[in-house]
Structure formats: structure tokens, C-alpha cells
Amino acid sequence: MAAGVNGGSGDTRSRWWARAAVLAVVAAVVVLLVAVGGGGVVIVLSGLAGLVVSATGVWWTVARRGTLRWLGALLMVGAPVGLLVLYVRSGLWVTALAAVALWVVALGCGRAALRPSHRRHVMRGETRRAPRRPVILMNPASGGGKVERFGLVEHAERLGARVILLEPCDDDTQVLGLARQAVSDGADLLGVAGGDGTQAQVAGIAAEHDLPFLVVPAGTRNHFAMDLGLDRGDPSLSLAALTHGEEVRVDLGDVNGRAFVNTVSFGVYAQVVQRPEYRDAKAETALDVMPDLLHESGPRLDATVDGALLPSQQALLVSNNPYIRPDPFTGRRARLDKGELGVIGVRVDSAAGAADIALRGSMSDSLNVLTARRVDVVGGDGDTMPVAVDGEALTLATPVTCTLRHRTLRVRVPRDRPGAPVVAPAVDWRRILELALRGRSHD
Structure with a gap:
């Protein structure tokens, strides 16, 4: 399906990119350790605190109204600005900049190590008469x-x-x-x-x-x-x-007998797009209704993913083949013929949950990233539920069943x-370390 497979030269490149990533991480740690007496610990702790505060601000901005929303917007923008001011005024900006630059290099090298060697992904088919x-x-x-x-x-x-x-x-x-x-x-x-x-x-x-x-x-x-x-x-x-x-x-x-080529969305997004004003004012409509949908007493979904229960989700997205990273809005799928549904479930009940996702990403308990052959979704007390199929607002009978016609x-x-x-998958440091330590005899 893909245009080429990594051969020996591709493995060699991946191995050296992985080693460069590991070296960049080590260098970033060394920079911070050397600067311990001059604020290395301050940089790490303040950086983590800033990330948590900014994530809290994002949560309050989308999940609250009135004063808390304005305070959230202030925290969302003010946290990174405050970190910058702290580093400049305390003279730590050079160390912080070096550590961040090395971390960015590490991420870039890590993604290069995991990315296939070919530059473009082209699905090759069979010639047929016009x-x-x-x-x-x-x-x-x-x-x-x-x-x-x-x-x-x-x-x-x-x-x-x-x-x-x-x-x-x-x-x-x-x-x-x-x-x-x-x-x-x-x-x-x-x-x-x-x-x-x-x-x-x-x-x-x-x-x-x-x-x-x-x-x-x-x-x-x-x-x-x-x-x-x-x-x-x-x-x-x-x-x-x-x-x-x-x-x-x-x-x-296939969702309840209806075809889809990209995604079926349930929960928060599906309910937002149901609003008639959404098409002309997307951001305003979302901010208006999100607090009610994200409230602790807001609607929840229960899904059965290949027979396993995934309970009480606020949002659920099922895709025709999984996305490389859990970001269907800007990401892409490596293949369209794998015969698997991608499943992304989100449940964030508080600012702490938002901060957990910011710190741990897909490892967070608030985010479920799965693959499946069949997904059944129920939610609410009625016989129907709002669903967004390839961006189109629909109402379908429950349970809503998603499958694939392979x-x-x-x-x-x-x-x-x-x-x-070609998009590299999410950075997997265990895989990168394995590549970095792999000897020539394993190629």
C-alpha cells in the first residue's frame, strides 16, 4: 500500500536519528544539571507549573462563563508570558532557551527516526480501462x-x-x-x-x-x-x-447503514454542530454551549469497543482507519485499507483533568486511544442521539453502531x-531508545 518499505539505508538513517534524539535529551538534562546552582530546578518546576496553569486556563475558558472564563483566558495567555518574564528577570533565560532548544531538537530527531524513509505516501493501485x-x-x-x-x-x-x-x-x-x-x-x-x-x-x-x-x-x-x-x-x-x-x-x-469516509463524532462536538447558528459562527456557538456540555452533570456516552466497555465519555470520535496521532482535525491516516476503526474517547471533568492531558498526553486517564472492528454507542435516555458524520449534523437511532466494509x-x-x-507517529521514547541501541548486526 505504501510507496516503499524501509530497507537497510532507511534503518541506518532511523538509527542515527534516534541516537541524535537521545543525545539531545541527555544534553538538555546536562544543561539543567549544570545550572542547578543557577536555577536549573527553578526552570523545570516553573515550566511544569506554567503548563498546568495554562491548561487550567484553557479549561476555564471553554467550560465556564462570566468571570471564570475571563480569568481562564488571562491564565492561558499570561502563564507563558509570566514564565518568559521570570526567566529574563532572573537571568535564567539563556539556560532555559538552551534546554528548550535541545528538547525541540530531540523531538525533531525522534520524529525523523520514526518517520518512514520515503518522503511521500502514495497508495499504488491497479491500472483499469478508462x-x-x-x-x-x-x-x-x-x-x-x-x-x-x-x-x-x-x-x-x-x-x-x-x-x-x-x-x-x-x-x-x-x-x-x-x-x-x-x-x-x-x-x-x-x-x-x-x-x-x-x-x-x-x-x-x-x-x-x-x-x-x-x-x-x-x-x-x-x-x-x-x-x-x-x-x-x-x-x-x-x-x-x-x-x-x-x-x-x-x-x-458504516454507521447504522450510512457510509462515512472519515469520522463519526459523538458527544460534545456532535451536539455543537447540531446548532443552526454553528455554520455561520463556529467559535461563538461552541463557546456558548460548551459550559453546559462539559459540566459534571452534562451528557455522557457509554461505548462498547469490540465488546469492552468504555464508559461515561464526554466526546467520542470513531474514524475510518486510525489517525497516526490522536488529532483528526490536522492529522492524517497512514492507511485507508487496514480494516480497523480508530477510536478516541475523552472525559475531562475538571481543570485537573485538562492539566493531566497537557502533561501526559495520550498516557492520561482522561484520553483513550484505541482501535476496533466494531463500536456501539449509547447516550442519554432517548431512542435517538445527535451524531456528526463527516462533519454533517445528524440524529440517529440508538445504539449507534460503527463498522467497516473492508x-x-x-x-x-x-x-x-x-x-x-508522511507524518511520523507520536514520539515513542522507548521505541527511539531501542533504535538508538540497535547494532548493525540487527539491521
Whole structure:
């Protein structure tokens, strides 16, 4: 699936990057130990205290209203500023700067050690004959008007595709109806120029009829296109797949019978996006409703992850294949054909919980990062619950069940595409130390 596997030279590079990371950590510790009489302990303790205070400020900003919210914002910004002032006034800034710089170098080298040797991740597929009757649904409103801005209609029609323009009033049922009608009329490829939500719905129809599916990233974020290695900067380049393309088989998520290509969100985020004002005022809406959702008496979710109970979560995110790091908003997935759901559960009831995540990351008890084949979610007392599927606000019957249809979606992509940037996984110091100590005989 990936474009290459680390060979001997890749192992050698990884080993030396790991050694550089370990040396940088040792150097940072030495700098602080040498400066113990001149404030090394002060730097460490004040740095940890500043991180805790800043995390507390973030919690109060999003989970409280009124005076506490303003105080939280002050702490969030004031803690790092206060540390800087402390270091400058006490003459510790040179030592602190050296220690921080060495730690940054250590993190950079550690990530380089864990990152695959190839620079881009490209899913290679199989060559298939070009479609004869391709049909592409295009949403002119997506991505601020990318369909018109990049001339996608004209470009697709020149390449022999039939284009169906979606209307602003078209709901999911109408979009699915248009896709099914295109299949009935003889389409041998279905495509979508739009956001991930529309992509997923039409992808489900394509998979149902074993037709190739074309992704034209004309939405806002286009996470699915990114992980396929497509060029999100110019969606018209994806249309080259109509004449010079290949097919890759990827997994397709299923949530209560509905297809998804990226994520299904439950809890806090799902309830925020249900608000009609969210689309036009995201930050303001989130700050308005988050205190009620994050309160100790706020809504909770219970999930069963491959039969194991994950109780009382405030937020739960299930992804079509796991993200490399638990950050689906800016991160990416290494593969789309692994046959596993990614699961991220969060429960933060207090400022202490927020500080724990800030200090311990994915090791915190407030954050659960798992993989699974099946996830069942229940929450509240009703028969339905709010869910965000690929960013679309929905209400589904409980229990909500997430599974994967393994390698069921045939995606037609251009042979010449940039690929997705290779992202190193979260820094695993045990793995880095193993690499650093590995001898040549183990290569």
C-alpha cells in the first residue's frame, strides 16, 4: 500500500536519528544539571507549573462563563508570558532557551527516526480501462465556490463526463436519488466534487454497485482526498483520473447503514454542530454551549469497543482507519485499507483533568486511544442521539453502531498525484531508545 518499505539505508538513517534524539535529551538534562546552582530546578518546576496553569486556563475558558472564563483566558495567555518574564528577570533565560532548544531538537530527531524513509505516501493501485460513461455530481456551493473557480464542469465535460449540478436545497435523500438514477442510466463511474459528507454518501452507492468512485476535492478540508494523496490545492487535477488513472481499494465506514469516509463524532462536538447558528459562527456557538456540555452533570456516552466497555465519555470520535496521532482535525491516516476503526474517547471533568492531558498526553486517564472492528454507542435516555458524520449534523437511532466494509470501495485516482505528506507517529521514547541501541548486526 505504501510507496516503499524501509530497507537497510532507511534503518541506518532511523538509527542515527534516534541516537541524535537521545543525545539531545541527555544534553538538555546536562544543561539543567549544570545550572542547578543557577536555577536549573527553578526552570523545570516553573515550566511544569506554567503548563498546568495554562491548561487550567484553557479549561476555564471553554467550560465556564462570566468571570471564570475571563480569568481562564488571562491564565492561558499570561502563564507563558509570566514564565518568559521570570526567566529574563532572573537571568535564567539563556539556560532555559538552551534546554528548550535541545528538547525541540530531540523531538525533531525522534520524529525523523520514526518517520518512514520515503518522503511521500502514495497508495499504488491497479491500472483499469478508462470509464466510458462517467457521471460526476458537483456541488457549486462547496469550498466557497471551487466548482466555478476551477472550471470543473467544463473540464469534466471535455473529458467525457456527464455532470449533475446539485441544488442548495438538495438533501441527502435527493443526492442519493440522483446517484442511483445515474447508475440506472448506465453510469460506469460515480464521482463527486464537493465536501466529505457528500463524497461519503455517493461512495456508498458506488460500493453497493461495485463501481469506481472519483474524488474531486472541492470541499473545505477534504481529509479523504488528502489521505488518498490527491492535490487539494487544485481539484481539477483529480479529473485526470478519467483518462489516465488507476484504482485503489480502500475501506468504507458504516454507521447504522450510512457510509462515512472519515469520522463519526459523538458527544460534545456532535451536539455543537447540531446548532443552526454553528455554520455561520463556529467559535461563538461552541463557546456558548460548551459550559453546559462539559459540566459534571452534562451528557455522557457509554461505548462498547469490540465488546469492552468504555464508559461515561464526554466526546467520542470513531474514524475510518486510525489517525497516526490522536488529532483528526490536522492529522492524517497512514492507511485507508487496514480494516480497523480508530477510536478516541475523552472525559475531562475538571481543570485537573485538562492539566493531566497537557502533561501526559495520550498516557492520561482522561484520553483513550484505541482501535476496533466494531463500536456501539449509547447516550442519554432517548431512542435517538445527535451524531456528526463527516462533519454533517445528524440524529440517529440508538445504539449507534460503527463498522467497516473492508476494501469495498474502488477509488479511481490519477496516476500522477503528489501523495500525502508522511507524518511520523507520536514520539515513542522507548521505541527511539531501542533504535538508538540497535547494532548493525540487527539491521
